[in-house]
């Protein structure tokens with residue numbers, strides 16, 4: 540039988556060796572995700588300009604920056620949606636993400652939560668999570684496959700994590716906007732990503748939902764890494780240890796929220812002063 544790495548990477552020895560024997564990612568000597576000197580041009584315009592970013596295992600990183608700074612393009616490059624002109628993007632020390640397509644990158648452990656929730660309204664909350672199970676790709680073909688006890692437990696644990704246990708049997712269509720966002724985060728968690736990219740998680744949420752989302756994201760760090768792109772500075776302050784400020788496709792500065800907010804370059808970029 541083929542190993543996990545062989546299924547993912549075929550016969551490529553270099554890629555195979557990047558996943559340790561027990562399926563763990565090799566992050567022993569550095570960050571879990573990094574991009575170096577990445578540039579992306581659209582019709583000559585540099586959306587990313589020698590961008591370098593290093594994300595540690597277990598950290599929750601917030602990425603901010605004015606409109607057009609390159610935040611979305613950065614996530615598109617990590618997830619394989621956009622190919623850079625130059626630069627490198629690695630998962631762990633040895634998995635070269637630029638050699639993989641979007642589905643392979645998702646499968647290797649990088650999950651992305653888009654701004655707009657895309658849950659299945661007609662299915663129950665439980666069924667949405669069931670669909671997201673990565674254990675068996677055929678799950679997508681039939682909703683009525685038999686779940687193992689272990690899989691049920693996993694769904695139960697995710698329901699608890701995202702605070703939707705009481706809604707398990709309800710159709711997702713009746714959920715509030717915030718609850719749908721949490722369900723989608725839950726669907727991502729079913730795939731057990733090692734890195735989660737989260738795009739503007741609180742857009743359109745009530746104050747209470749925002750607080751709950753901060754708690755949820757904070758609870759997810761450690762076991763996995765999160766990269767959160769968000770415009771709401773108050774929210775960023777409530778969750779961030781380290782903030783990266785992007786501007787014109789490159790890192791303007793990094794530090795604590797206090798450090799970056801007091802950086803004259805950041806003030807100038809945001810206020811245009």
Ligand SMILES: Nc1ncnc2c1ncn2[C@@H]1O[C@H](COP(=O)(O)OP(=O)(O)OP(=O)(O)O)[C@@H](O)[C@H]1O
Pocket residue numbers: 581582585586604605606607608609610611612613
């Ligand atoms: N497919 C594309 N074709 C042409 N230009 C693009 C494309 N995608 C992005 N751009 C441009 O690249 C720049 C960076 O865009 P990007 O969406 O990454 O910024 P952002 O920081 O996510 O902005 P926002 O906060 O508004 O979402 C922008 O000037 C944008 O217009």
